[in-house]
Amino acid sequence: xxxxxxxxxxxxxxxxxxxxxxxxxxxxxxxxxxxxxxxxxxxxxxxxxxxxxxxxxxxxxxxxxxxxxxxxxxxxxxxxxxxxxxxxxxxxxxxxxxxxxxxxxxxxxxxxxxxxxxxxxxxxxxxxxxxxxxxxxxxxxxxxxxxxxxxxxxxxxxxxxxxxxxxxxxxxxxxxxxxxxxxxxxxxxxxxxxxxxxxxxxxxxxxxxxxxxxxxxxxxxxxxxxxxxxxx
Numbered sequence: 001x002x003x004x005x006x007x008x009x010x011x012x013x014x015x016x017x018x019x020x021x022x023x024x025x026x027x028x029x030x031x032x033x034x035x036x037x038x039x040x041x042x043x044x045x046x047x048x049x050x051x052x053x054x055x056x057x058x059x060x061x062x063x064x065x066x067x068x069x070x071x072x073x074x075x076x077x078x079x080x081x082x083x084x085x086x087x088x089x090x091x092x093x094x095x096x097x098x099x100x101x102x103x104x105x106x107x108x109x110x111x112x113x114x115x116x117x118x119x120x121x122x123x124x125x126x127x128x129x130x131x132x133x134x135x136x137x138x139x140x141x142x143x144x145x146x147x148x149x150x151x152x153x154x155x156x157x158x159x160x161x162x163x164x165x166x167x168x169x170x171x172x173x174x175x176x177x178x179x180x181x182x183x184x185x186x187x188x189x190x191x192x193x194x195x196x197x198x199x200x201x202x203x204x205x206x207x208x209x210x211x212x213x214x215x216x217x218x219x220x221x222x223x224x225x226x227x228x229x230x231x232x
Contacts, residue, residue: 012218014221015217015221015222016213016214016217016218017217017221018220018221018225019130019216019218019219019220019221019223019224020126020130020213020217020220020221022133022220022221022224023130023132023133023134023216023217023220024126024129026129026133026136027128027129027132027133028129030128030129030132031125031126031128031129032125033125033128034124034125034127034129035121035122035124035125035126035128036121036125038120038124039117039118039121042117042120042121043109043117046094046107047094047107050094050096050105051096054096054104054105055096055097055098055104055105056096057094057096058095058096058097059094059095059097060092060093060094061092061093062091063089063090063091063092063093066091069089086111087110087111087112087115088110088111088112089110090108090109090110091108091109091111091114092108093106093107093108093109094107095107116202116206119206120202120205120206123206123209123210123213124209126213127209127212127216130216130217130220131216133220134219134220137220137223
């Protein structure tokens with residue numbers, strides 16, 4: 001009985017993994033294209049919004065300290081201290097000078113930001129590959145279900161790009177959603193609220209993508225299993 005219960009629990013997981021593998025093999029271009037598009041837009045949209053509504057960007061650079069990173073990793077600094085500092089290490093940033101001196105705004109991407117963007121982009125790419133694979137596999141799926149699923153994926157992408165947090169200087173708060181970058185003069189309370197909403201929306205986006213990928217992967221994997229597809 002225990003073995004049967006274990007099998008009943010593992011079967012959907014195996015089906016979801018199988019479906020993801022099948023979709024990636026069948027639609028590698030969809031996976032790479034969608035993932036790259038989301039990743040690129042996530043990087044470029046914040047400075048674009050700031051350039052339009054605040055001041056055009058006039059500076060970009062990678063962190064010059066990165067060339068010393070191998071030396072730092074091999075130093076005698078305690079491992080716990082290294083692990084605590086590395087997530088906040090800025091990798092590159094955009095900025096615009098203020099006409100009154102100093103910086104009007106700056107947008108930085110650190111290690112934590114990069115990890116989040118990569119995860120979101122990979123999940124969206126996998127979702128898109130699964131959606132296109134299922135649409136092609138089932139002719140009847142090319143109806144309202146296909147359209148609604150595609151619209152849901154596009155909505156997830158828009159939500160991710162418009163609410164994803166980014167590290168910003170000159171906006172009154174360390175982290176803001178992209179849609180909040182255009183506003184100047186908001187109270188500190190409003191900015192703090194936007195920051196919290198941005199963080200929550202980013203986490204909700206990852207959860208929604210995981211659920212969507214699991215559902216589509218299970219559907220594709222179950223169909224392959226019923227056709228006698230036994231490879232993992």
